[in-house]
Amino acid sequence: MSQTNSATHPTGKEQKQRKALYQLLGKLPDRNRPIAVKVISREETDEIIIEKLLLDLNGLELVPAYFTKPKTATDKIPVVLFNHSHFGQYQVGKNEFVKGRKEMQSPPYAVALARAGYAGLCIDSWGFGERSGRPEIDxxxxxxxxxxxxxxxxVYDHLRALDYLHTRPDIDTKRIATMGMSMGSTMAWWLAALDERIKVTVDLNCLTDFQTLLAEKGLDRHGIYYYVPDLLNHFTTSDINALIVPRPHFGLAGSQDPLTPLKGLEIIDANLKKAYAAKGAPEAWQLKIYNVGHLETPEMRQDIMAFLKKWL
Structure with a gap:
């Protein structure tokens, strides 16, 4: 596991920014309410253990989840909080993590991570998977x-999922990463911005500059869930992502992906290069653009696993 040269102790300004960002997320349940967990099932294969969980995170609606780890794991191990994508496929949810999807490479990330020695956790977001009984718009x-x-x-549910990981005796809580594709990518950089317990961030195909999206009349490219009241009066995409500095952050994007306009990617990249350099950690930020659309290629998968191996 590599480390950045710069200390990660937050400044007062950064703490105020995190508080302000969190407050923009609306009326949320108590951040410190007790979490309850029920193990629904436990499955073992030759290489992976899969626990199906039912988590009480928010006090409003139970949250189904998958927790996975290598079958050979004995000591505390690093973990990746995996955030599933959208694609308008509401029934998929957390199954993306253990079963994969056509827009992503094989094997599914649960298996890929286990083979690399990592545990993983993926929850069903509101309106997805086993929580998909009601339309998103409703x-x-x-x-x-x-x-x-x-x-x-x-975001609240995923932050509480991070809290849950800290209760598990089999997890090295100093080595937690988060990642995802599309909606899961956006979730990854929001979570890392809000919570410094996340040490490594990988966002795949959704590092979208808000102002560029507006200028390109692209608001319909993202789902209704994406839009936060009053956000643009306080934060740009670069501002939010700057709260991750100097922790390692890898952004991957497709040059033909309409969800992440290239002009916006250039703006974010320039801003984050300055921010990481100012904290003495220029090598901890990486943006790589591939000649593809909104999907994961074999090269992307290889680069992601290499980044995790280097930094987590």
Missing amino acids: IFKEMLWKGQAMWGMM
Whole structure:
């Protein structure tokens, strides 16, 4: 595991920014409410252990999850909090993690991570997987009426999933990464910005500059869940991602992906290069653009696993 040269102790300004960002997420449940967990099933293969869990994270709706780890693991091991994607496929949810999907490479990340010596956790977000009984738009509208932002409620659940990982005796809590594709990519950089317990961040195909998306009239490219009231009056995409500095962060994007306009990627890259250099950790930020659309290629998978191996 590599380390950055710069200390990661937050400044008062950074702490205030994190608090302000969190407050934009609407009326959220108590951040410190007790978490309960029920193990629904436990499956073993030749190389992986898969636990299906039911987590009480928010006090409103139980959250199904998969926790995985290498079958050979004995000591505390590093873990990746994996955030599933959207693709308008509401039934998939956390199954993406253990079963994969056509837009991503094989094997599924649960297996790939286990083979590399990592544990993994993936929850069903609001409206997905076993929580997909109601349409996304209905959830969004009801939450809006209640002063909640759907994205805020999603982020809250994932932060509580991070809290849950800290209760497990088999996890090395000093070696936690987060990653995801598409909606899961956005979740990864939001989580890392808000919580310094995440040491490594990988975002695949959704590092979108908000202002560029507006300028290109591309608001319909992202789902309704994505939009947070009042956000642009306080933060740019670069501002949020700067809260991850100097922790290692790898962004991957497709040059033909309409969800991440190239002009916006250039803006974010320039800003984060300056921010990481200022903290003495220029090597900890990497943006790589591939000649593809909104999908994961074999090269992307190889680069992601190499980044995790280097930094986690």
